[in-house]
Amino acid sequence: MRNKKEFNVPFMKYVGGKGQFVDAIARLMPPKFGKGTFSNYYEPFLGGGAVALNMLLLSVPRKVYLSDITPELINTWHCVQRNPIRLLRSLHDIKLPACIEDYQSVRKEYNVAKCRDINTGAKWIDSMTDKQKFTIAAQYIYLNKTGVNGIYRVSKRKNEFNISWNKQLKPCFPNHQHLSEVSMLIRNAEITCQSFTLALRGVQENDLVYADPPYDKTYDNYTANGFGVEGQVHLFNVLQNMSARGAHVFASNSDTDYVRSLYSGWEKVILQRKGTISSDGCDRGKVNELLMFKRAMELQNVA
Numbered sequence: 001m002r003n004k005k006e007f008n009v010p011f012m013k014y015v016g017g018k019g020q021f022v023d024a025i026a027r028l029m030p031p032k033f034g035k036g037t038f039s040n041y042y043e044p045f046l047g048g049g050a051v052a053l054n055m056l057l058l059s060v061p062r063k064v065y066l067s068d069i070t071p072e073l074i075n076t077w078h079c080v081q082r083n084p085i086r087l088l089r090s091l092h093d094i095k096l097p098a099c100i101e102d103y104q105s106v107r108k109e110y111n112v113a114k115c116r117d118i119n120t121g122a123k124w125i126d127s128m129t130d131k132q133k134f135t136i137a138a139q140y141i142y143l144n145k146t147g148v149n150g151i152y153r154v155s156k157r158k159n160e161f162n163i164s165w166n167k168q169l170k171p172c173f174p175n176h177q178h179l180s181e182v183s184m185l186i187r188n189a190e191i192t193c194q195s196f197t198l199a200l201r202g203v204q205e206n207d208l209v210y211a212d213p214p215y216d217k218t219y220d221n222y223t224a225n226g227f228g229v230e231g232q233v234h235l236f237n238v239l240q241n242m243s244a245r246g247a248h249v250f251a252s253n254s255d256t257d258y259v260r261s262l263y264s265g266w267e268k269v270i271l272q273r274k275g276t277i278s279s280d281g282c283d284r285g286k287v288n289e290l291l292m293f294k295r296a297m298e299l300q301n302v303a
């Protein structure tokens with residue numbers, strides 16, 4: 001039996017990451033094997049992928065579809081999937097930050113590449129050489145581990161990553177064993193950079209969908225355009241549609257009156273998060289969030 005703690009831990013810190021809740025979420029999801037299990041797994045707001053890695057540790061879905069709208073995040077997942085050793089080598093090529101200038105020079109190099117052509121969306125990475133892709137992925141992990149609280153925030157005007165150096169932090173980079181194990185877990189997953197609307201088009205009866213979008217009324221700066229109320233409403237409509245198709249659908253969000261009324265008619269469980277981060281990097285203490293779900297009929301009959 002593999003030691004869960006070693007192998008399914010995300011290799012990045014992520015604002016809104018579900019590391020604290022993976023067991024609670026897994027308990028409510030359809031069983032991994034036998035009667036009432038699911039077919040394909042979809043996670044369209046991947047981030048650090050805590051729920052996906054936990055799910056992949058024990059179950060064997062027919063196919064796994066992981067996606068996110070952030071190109072540099074998906075590039076990093078691709079590098080882990082393809083060649084974790086090469087990624088670690090690129091990470092070791094970057095000097096640990098001894099002063100603010102060290103951090104800023106990596107951030108600047110990263111932003112020059114990132115902002116080369118703001119209008120091409122994911123294509124700015126597609127047009128890179130393999131070496132550049134691994135370098136950008138290593139810089140992404142470096143900035144994630146040495147910046148304030150693992151926040152990924154981009155400026156609205158220039159789309160530049162604008163988080164400061166966390167001087168107090170002793171960075172904890174993933175090691176060889178960790179990245180290799182994650183790489184093994186995701187080896188057959190289809191990992192794509194796209195919006196949730198496109199990512200969920202293929203969902204069918206008995207598939208399992210887990211959606212962890214930017215939350216209502218909290219941190220919403222993962223992308224330059226934000227998510228907003230329109231994003232919440234659009235996502236809800238898409239998820240309702242998946243449920244009507246017979247999929248098992250799970251969604252996380254903040255525990256607000258708005259979210260409760262939007263998802264009225266869905267089952268809800270409150271999860272209490274320790275140490276929530278606001279967009280300016282402050283710790284807001286314990287905060288409730290909601291896990292909402294509609295399971296497919298077949299499973300309801302089994303239960």
Ligand SMILES: C[S@@+](CC[C@H](N)C(=O)[O-])C[C@H]1O[C@@H](n2cnc3c(N)ncnc32)[C@H](O)[C@@H]1O
Pocket residue numbers: 014015016017018019044045046047048049050051067068069070073194195196197212213214215222223226227
């Ligand atoms: C709350 S985080 C996900 C955290 C993740 N579940 C974890 O455990 O680390 C939300 C993610 O949604 C992504 N995102 C924002 N807008 C999106 C969209 N329209 N389509 C797909 N992904 C989007 C962001 O890039 C971010 O990674």
